[in-house]
Each structure stands twice: as structure tokens, then as C-alpha cells.
Amino acid sequence: MNVYLIDGTYELFRHFFAVPSSKNDSGQEIGAVRGVLTSVFSMIDAGTTHLGVATDHVVESFRNELFPDYKTSEGVDPELLSQFPIVEAALESMGVLVWPMTYFEADDALASAAAKAAADEGVQQVVICTPDKDLAQCVAGNRVVQLDRRRNIVRDEAGVVEKFGVKPESIPDYLAVTGDVADGYPGISGWGAKAASLALSKYCHLEQIPKDWEHWDPSIRRARPLAESLFGAWKEALLYRTLATLRLDAPVFNVIDDLRWKGPRDNFEQVCEQLRAADLYRRVSAKATSKTGAAPVPIR
Numbered sequence: 001m002n003v004y005l006i007d008g009t010y011e012l013f014r015h016f017f018a019v020p021s022s023k024n025d026s027g028q029e030i031g032a033v034r035g036v037l038t039s040v041f042s043m044i045d046a047g048t049t050h051l052g053v054a055t056d057h058v059v060e061s062f063r064n065e066l067f068p069d070y071k072t073s074e075g076v077d078p079e080l081l082s083q084f085p086i087v088e089a090a091l092e093s094m095g096v097l098v099w100p101m102t103y104f105e106a107d108d109a110l111a112s113a114a115a116k117a118a119a120d121e122g123v124q125q126v127v128i129c130t131p132d133k134d135l136a137q138c139v140a141g142n143r144v145v146q147l148d149r150r151r152n153i154v155r156d157e158a159g160v161v162e163k164f165g166v167k168p169e170s171i172p173d174y175l176a177v178t179g180d181v182a183d184g185y186p187g188i189s190g191w192g193a194k195a196a197s198l199a200l201s202k203y204c205h206l207e208q209i210p211k212d213w214e215h216w217d218p219s220i221r222r223a224r225p226l227a228e229s230l231f232g233a234w235k236e237a238l239l240y241r242t243l244a245t246l247r248l249d250a251p252v253f254n255v256i257d258d259l260r261w262k263g264p265r266d267n268f269e270q271v272c273e274q275l276r277a278a279d280l281y282r283r284v285s286a287k288a289t290s291k292t293g294a295a296p297v298p299i300r
Helices: 008-018 031-045 084-093 106-118 133-138 157-164 168-178 193-203 223-232 234-244 268-274 278-292
Strands: 002-007 050-056 097-101 125-129 144-148 153-155
Touching: 002 008, 002 031, 002 106, 008 031, 008 050, 008 084, 031 050, 031 084, 031 278, 050 084, 050 106, 084 097, 084 268, 097 106, 106 125, 106 133, 133 144, 133 157, 133 168, 144 157, 153 157, 157 168, 168 193, 168 234, 223 234, 268 278
Parallel strands: 002 050, 002 125, 050 097, 125 144
Antiparallel strands: 144 153
8 A cells, every 4th residue: 555644834824814714703713724624524435544644743853952043933823833732633533644743743643654664565656745855855767756735746866866866864964054944044154056966866864975175076166165164064053053963863653554544534524514614524524435335433
């Protein structure tokens, strides 16, 4: 079987800015939640059997302890932040396994789940559903791939090399020197995407880059200023790489069968009523019935 791992944080952000505002009877914004549930169920309806969703239950993580300027929830619309616990509970009610991250980030959960699923011989392919460039480091051949669902782009290892100019294992090094505005670390002065791809396609990791610029591969232009900039900010470069490196020890699932969709829980109708999503309830119930040939058994 194929395993699909979904970036719930990205999905919630995407739907928040894409769908009209909608509030329940209490005045709580629910439009993005409803959009995410409909989107995730569309995957199940299309035949996905094993899936999990990772979310940033809180935006802050252990990385904020390493680097004070790392991204926080400051400036994020409160109506967006307020929907995280709602979407987590609603997805669980729909029968989908959810990993709400607090110490770790959602990306760490996706990386951990991808590594664990790929190690299972019964899994044919692991599909990480996010356009986030950080997750490119998890791609392995055609066994672990990245899917941008919005643009319908699948990126295997060759695709990562084509886009970034480096192999997946070099992505943390690449991000360390180019920086990541979304995550809040600046990278190394003078290092753009082209310089990073040229250098890291030759040397793979920062430690393998010669300190003496005269020993650099001749295809790398501006070797001297790049070397001086990198090794003049060596500690910062290593710190940024640590920030960019996804952890593989986030708590996710125990066995692959934990990811199998078995139908909604017994409170799903009530959840759909609160979300004003009666049609979604009917569709999910019909799908569960078609899987079993009988009314769905509640998962408690």
C-alpha cells in the first residue's frame, strides 16, 4: 500500500486564505477547518487507505530555544490560530490519525512518520503531501516522494536535484547557507541558491567544503568571497543547519495499521453539525458503509 502524510499546518493556512469566512453559532471561525476536512476526505474517497496528518498545535518549538529569532505565532491571524485545535479534533473524529506537535514541529512529525513508514516492507511508497522545501530532505529515490497537491507536482529524488541542484541529504546544508525567511534564519551573506547548489553538488555537506578557496572546484565562481563568508560565520552556518534538519524521533505511530482509515468515530455527526457540514457527514458515512458493507462501527 501507499502511505500519505499530510502537512495539516500548510493545509489549514492554505484554506484559511482561499475559502470564504464562515462561523458557527458561537461566532467561531470554521471555514478553513471545513476546507481541510473536505480536502483530506477527497483523498480517502479517491482510494487512499493509509494516511496521517501532522499539525503545529503551537507554532513555537524546541528550535526557538536554539535560535531566538526562529518563527513564532506573532503576527498570525488569531482566527487562523484558533482553528488548529478544532481541525485536529475534527480530523480525529473523521477517523484520521493526527499528530499535534508542541515540542517538535509538524515537519518533524512528517519526517519521522516518513522514515518509519519507509522502513516497513509492506509499504510500496510514502507520499509526503506538502510543498515545503524542508521536507525535500526526506525524499529517497522513488520510495519517499513529495507531493504538492495544489499544483499536482510529484517530486522524487531526481526532482529534488532538478529543483535545488543538490541531493536530498544536502538540503539542510543548502538551507543553512541560503536561509529560510519563513522560518526566520537568514543564511550566510553572499550565498544564494546558485552558489549553494554549485558548492553542495560537489561537496554534499558543509564540512566537506575546502577551507582554502583555491582548492575549490573550478566550476564554482567567486570561491574566495564565498569561502571567507562561510568560514567567517561557521558557527552560525552549523546552527542554521541544525534548525533546518528535521528530527526523526517525533512521536507518531506504532504500526502501519494505525494509519489505516477505518471510518469515522461516533461523534462525527455532531462535529459536522457544529461545522455546518452535513454533506460531508453524508459522504464520509457513505464511504465507510461501502468499505464494510454495513453501517460504520464507531471507533472509540
